[in-house]
Amino acid sequence: MHEMQVVKIKKIIKETKRIKTFILDLDVSAIPGQFVMVWLPGVDEKPMSVSYTKGDLGITVLRLGDFTRRLFELSPGDMLGIRGPMGRGFKVYGDKLLLVGGGVGVAPLxxxxxxxxxxxxxxxxxxGAITKSELLFVDRIEKAGGRVLISTDDGSAGKKGFTTDVLRELLEEETFDQCFTCGPEIMMAKVLDITREKKIPTQASLHRYFKCGIGICGQCVLDGIGLRVCKEGPTFRDKELRKSPEFGRYWRNAAGQKIYFGGKK
Ligand SMILES: Cc1cc2nc3c(=O)[nH]c(=O)nc-3n(C[C@H](O)[C@H](O)[C@H](O)COP(=O)(O)OP(=O)(O)OC[C@H]3O[C@@H](n4cnc5c(N)ncnc54)[C@H](O)[C@@H]3O)c2cc1C
Ligand code: FES
Incomplete structure (x- = not known):
């Protein structure tokens, strides 16, 4: 659905100090892992994962730069331009699923x-999150009946360290039919390395800088595999990502320049 719809914000939920959920007056169904393009007139248009997929659609946003700062200034009743839901969502099979989410990456999970x-x-x-107060959707997943294991960088909740430390320990004891991950790309690359050792098929949802969001401009093509994050993604299979020298290493900014994760080449 590529046409722009002007949609009212129904409700805003403050999830953490830096994360808010915007519930939209838009009753469409999405597949987890799909995204919408969110337009703020005079500011920009950016992709956001759908965090509530049934009934009124929701997005969950981390305040980072100019666009998200302006989004955070809005109130219920204000309007947004929305295109979508679009892109390839997660494909689920098997009965025992493992999810690994860092920061706002928990939104599509x-x-x-x-x-x-x-x-x-x-x-x-x-x-995982940097600290306890920034953990996202722990209660939501537990309330639905899921088991949640936590890591925080500062040790204020759960294991002190990273999601990948918890993952390594867990996979010493148990196995899973499938793994899904979303979060900082360096984290996702490590998740894929670990699940590969354990032969667990894994899907990852990528964040890239988008221009058109509908597969036309080529901005979001992944080097080595020629797949567009906005069209063939944003969720990809481990097998696809391993063939891209870009995954876990760099992304491209508006000028097409490579920006290395962590500043390292
Ligand atoms: C499919 C998809 C789904 C997304 N879902 C969500 C979501 O659910 N919630 C959410 O908060 N955001 C999501 N994003 C990211 C979002 O689109 C914006 O890029 C982000 O909110 C930053 O926008 P900004 O203008 O506020 O900050 P900007 O000014 O664009 O950026 C702030 C900082 O982030 C860095 N940055 C920007 N883009 C990237 C990138 N691709 N990789 C690494 N660093 C980058 C910049 O260099 C800068 O340092 C998603 C992106 C994609 C492609
Ligand atoms: S953003 Fe234009 S092709 Fe993906």
Missing amino acids: APLAEEALAEGKEVTAII
């Missing part, structure tokens, strides 16, 4: 957990 649990699947979610 929470509806995936809810839908899978409602279908009788078993869901374990590893959720």
